[in-house]
Amino acid sequence: MRSNYQIVTGVVLWFACSVVMAVPTIQHWKMTNGAHVYFVATDGLPIVDARVVFNAGSAYDGRYSGLAALTSSLLDQGAAGQNAQKIAEQLESVGAQLSTGSSRDFSTLSFRSLSDPNALAPAWAVFKKVLNKPDFPEKDFKREKQRNLLSIKRREESPGVLAQLALYKEIYKGHPYANPIQGDAVSVAEISLVELNNFYKTYYVANNAKLVLVGGISRQQAEKMAEELLADLPSGQKAAAIAEVDDLTKGTAIHLEYPSQQTHLMYSLPVMAHNDADKFALYLGNHILGGSGFSSRIVKEIREERGLAYSAYSYFHPMVQKGPFLIGLQTQNEKSDEAVSAVKQTLLDFIEKGPTEQELIAAKKNISGGFALRLDSNKKLLGSVVSIVATDTPLNYLNTYLKNIDAVSVEQIKETFQRRLAVDKMVMVTVGQITGEKK
Amino acid sequence: MKKLLITVFILTMFYSLSAFATAENTPNIVHEKVLKNGLKVLVKEDRRAPVMVSQIWYKVGASYEYDGITGLSHVLEHMMFQGTDNLQSGEFSKIIAENGGRENAFTGADYTAYFQTMEASRLEVSMRLEAERMQRLKLQEKEFVKELQVVMEERRLRTEDKPQSQAYEYFKAMAFTSSPYRNPIIGWMQDLDDMTLADLGAWYQQWYAPNNATLVIVGDIQAATVFELAEQYFGGIPAVEFKAVKQRVEVPQLGIRRGIVKQTAKAPYLLMGYKVPVLNSVEHDEDIYALEVLSGILSGGSSARLVANLVRGSQVATSVSAGYDMNSRLANLFLFDGVPTQGHSVDALEKAIIEQINLLKTEPVSKKELDRIKAQVVAASVYEKDSNFYQGMQLGMLETVGVGWQKSAEYVDKVKAVSAEKIQYVANKYLIEDHLTVVYMLPKSQGPKGESTQELAHAQ
Numbered sequence: 001m002r003s004n005y006q007i008v009t010g011v012v013l014w015f016a017c018s019v020v021m022a023v024p025t026i027q028h029w030k031m032t033n034g035a036h037v038y039f040v041a042t043d044g045l046p047i048v049d050a051r052v053v054f055n056a057g058s059a060y061d062g063r064y065s066g067l068a069a070l071t072s073s074l075l076d077q078g079a080a081g082q083n084a085q086k087i088a089e090q091l092e093s094v095g096a097q098l099s100t101g102s103s104r105d106f107s108t109l110s111f112r113s114l115s116d117p118n119a120l121a122p123a124w125a126v127f128k129k130v131l132n133k134p135d136f137p138e139k140d141f142k143r144e145k146q147r148n149l150l151s152i153k154r155r156e157e158s159p160g161v162l163a164q165l166a167l168y169k170e171i172y173k174g175h176p177y178a179n180p181i182q183g184d185a186v187s188v189a190e191i192s193l194v195e196l197n198n199f200y201k202t203y204y205v206a207n208n209a210k211l212v213l214v215g216g217i218s219r220q221q222a223e224k225m226a227e228e229l230l231a232d233l234p235s236g237q238k239a240a241a242i243a244e245v246d247d248l249t250k251g252t253a254i255h256l257e258y259p260s261q262q263t264h265l266m267y268s269l270p271v272m273a274h275n276d277a278d279k280f281a282l283y284l285g286n287h288i289l290g291g292s293g294f295s296s297r298i299v300k301e302i303r304e305e306r307g308l309a310y311s312a313y314s315y316f317h318p319m320v321q322k323g324p325f326l327i328g329l330q331t332q333n334e335k336s337d338e339a340v341s342a343v344k345q346t347l348l349d350f351i352e353k354g355p356t357e358q359e360l361i362a363a364k365k366n367i368s369g370g371f372a373l374r375l376d377s378n379k380k381l382l383g384s385v386v387s388i389v390a391t392d393t394p395l396n397y398l399n400t401y402l403k404n405i406d407a408v409s410v411e412q413i414k415e416t417f418q419r420r421l422a423v424d425k426m427v428m429v430t431v432g433q434i435t436g437e438k439k
Numbered sequence: 440m441k442k443l444l445i446t447v448f449i450l451t452m453f454y455s456l457s458a459f460a461t462a463e464n465t466p467n468i469v470h471e472k473v474l475k476n477g478l479k480v481l482v483k484e485d486r487r488a489p490v491m492v493s494q495i496w497y498k499v500g501a502s503y504e505y506d507g508i509t510g511l512s513h514v515l516e517h518m519m520f521q522g523t524d525n526l527q528s529g530e531f532s533k534i535i536a537e538n539g540g541r542e543n544a545f546t547g548a549d550y551t552a553y554f555q556t557m558e559a560s561r562l563e564v565s566m567r568l569e570a571e572r573m574q575r576l577k578l579q580e581k582e583f584v585k586e587l588q589v590v591m592e593e594r595r596l597r598t599e600d601k602p603q604s605q606a607y608e609y610f611k612a613m614a615f616t617s618s619p620y621r622n623p624i625i626g627w628m629q630d631l632d633d634m635t636l637a638d639l640g641a642w643y644q645q646w647y648a649p650n651n652a653t654l655v656i657v658g659d660i661q662a663a664t665v666f667e668l669a670e671q672y673f674g675g676i677p678a679v680e681f682k683a684v685k686q687r688v689e690v691p692q693l694g695i696r697r698g699i700v701k702q703t704a705k706a707p708y709l710l711m712g713y714k715v716p717v718l719n720s721v722e723h724d725e726d727i728y729a730l731e732v733l734s735g736i737l738s739g740g741s742s743a744r745l746v747a748n749l750v751r752g753s754q755v756a757t758s759v760s761a762g763y764d765m766n767s768r769l770a771n772l773f774l775f776d777g778v779p780t781q782g783h784s785v786d787a788l789e790k791a792i793i794e795q796i797n798l799l800k801t802e803p804v805s806k807k808e809l810d811r812i813k814a815q816v817v818a819a820s821v822y823e824k825d826s827n828f829y830q831g832m833q834l835g836m837l838e839t840v841g842v843g844w845q846k847s848a849e850y851v852d853k854v855k856a857v858s859a860e861k862i863q864y865v866a867n868k869y870l871i872e873d874h875l876t877v878v879y880m881l882p883k884s885q886g887p888k889g890e891s892t893q894e895l896a897h898a899q
Contacts, residue, residue, distance in 0.1 A: 045824055045825060085751065088740060088747075089742040093810065094814055094818070095814045095818020096818070112822065140751075143754055146780060147757045147758075149781070150706060151757075154704075157704050157705050157706075158601075292536065293532070294520075294532040295532065295536045300529075306585075307585035307589050308588075309589070310592040310593035310596055311596065362536065362537055365536075365538075366536045367539075368539065369557075369558060370539035370540065370557075371558075372539075373557070375488065376488035377487075377488075377826055378825050379825055
């Protein structure tokens, strides 16, 4: 399912005004080896969710692009002498779930179990092994590497994926964010178990770890579980800061010829890091521009007025260093020129004139009125808390959010967009077929 | 947002009550009321957060369509956002947004559903708007012309430019002969091209009525309040007289069907499907639950057989899964799909899957394996309660396909009752070659004339 609804990922951006809703209390403590633990107690469901976040995303790959992702995917493929089958059987025989993942900034392990001790205790013990004692068996390493290589090859089946890769390559030229998270065929082929083991030893350490626990357990239980899971991790070093992103120096248009019926269009530049001073103005502005589905200008102009695309959107994706502002859509090849002009014009208009007072009021109503929806399940709660703590956002973020959103003015959005979005430096990527009558 | 298209495929859903969780932790009470005009209202109270989801399900979808009008239900779903007698085009969405809500809709083979998730006190807003578009949709040529373009773009995005999705479309068209499941939910491009405003008007008149709908509300609300509001907003809408829906039962398959779909792809892809019954197509349901557990044995988690033996073991597959949707309206397929590893062919992957099926036919599954699947079902039945939306979806879907929402309460016990012998029995009864359809999706060659490639057709 693909929807037209794009939300800024990576930060929590909502608050209540008319609704009286308890904002979750995030309890925080630091373990003696340096690991940070964050806990939210919930009641109502006998479930425990946990996620461990390491500053160990693909930005730390070094010369072996794809290393972070491969390391992460192998954690549960053999640990403490038990093979992948045994690990999966132990978890699944009590209905527990464990998964791993990597982004450009972070690598994570996510866990879910019933809180019943008969399920939770054995499952948590397996989680501990996977996190502390991965074996990286040769056979599994070779297999996962081959699977990654095939998956890299299959990226070429998707014009959307190709567009995004080309975009990151251009807007982050010379920066580790330029590389695909999964790496490329050459770099992945070069990775050996030596690199994998080194990567694990360097980054999967307590000073580089944050654990978030959400569920129907007591503080005492949470402390005990955190100790059990993380106390044996060596302290190690917190990962070095990721290099800053250079500003783009000139606008570029890149076209990749591809035999698809649609042209995928992405128009972008790096703008916002976590905890950016302008984030509320940028977020609200984008909500109006292209971040709120059918209420947004981009959808109105591209889809409702012109029928050019099923999905059209804009977002800020905040990252540890400046993440992209991105406008995207897909349209039949014959219409791609029209779509390019419409997107540019919509953005220029917005930057020049800013939003209307009515648009801002509607956006604030939508954000505040929908606040409760963003925290209405354990799963969403976990995601929200992870977003806050992984990015070193103050823990009272949710408590002050209303004030911050409410304080944003039309003038401020206009001024911020003019200052932060250098339209003449933006990169336009199109992937599709150039048709006869154009270019 | 709106207008998602749900293609139920390789999807195993587990739901219902739990052995680990205690009853007070997981209330599972559904309140039902049927209004005089036939509208069925289902309410499940969940007070964990001050929110609610409101879903209205109509008994119409792609499987109600016939040749020449495929995709009509889905285009109508799009048009439901484009204005009524009292709402401008887009105003519905605007009101929901200003109330802090999220909304969307989806069309499946057997249903069309619309939903809003909102802070609980806004329930009345969603009811008022849904009642309005149930009876006063204003179909306008200008909006239709534009929205049809949008749907065609949606089809290009989801199908034309996605090799595996398009292969699946051809696969279904080959597997089914007389069943409407042979048509894609989004419709064939030619049928979209030929669609008229009059087609939509007739379809709306035919199916959008209170006695063809189920309203499901889950969240921090009182059942009594919901029933009152439902009466207030929907109670005055007249019922419509329906002709019996044509049954269109699939004719028996009399031998294996094979096909090749050549695509602009980098890796081959395998699709296999056996004709099997579903809950709604049988009198006695034991076989259905056994097939459900069988799909778990093959594909329920990363300890299950297909991943264990074909991805990690023989490494013939880079990905492979089995899926069975027991909750469709009409008899359906027990599906397999997978991508072979480089150096292995789709043919080799097919043989490996058949080998796994044969094993199920000849040897009973172990108790340990069976218990593991059942434990996952029990846990999943608790996890699903973390989502109001999912709980509503279960009730709405079961009711709309004709199974009845009450069935959800039986699920865990019925799964638990499945024995190793019964699994062996259904494997032998249903997973037979004469009822199988196989499609190989092969990458087009790089050759100048597009002739088929050799490298992928032979086994290693």
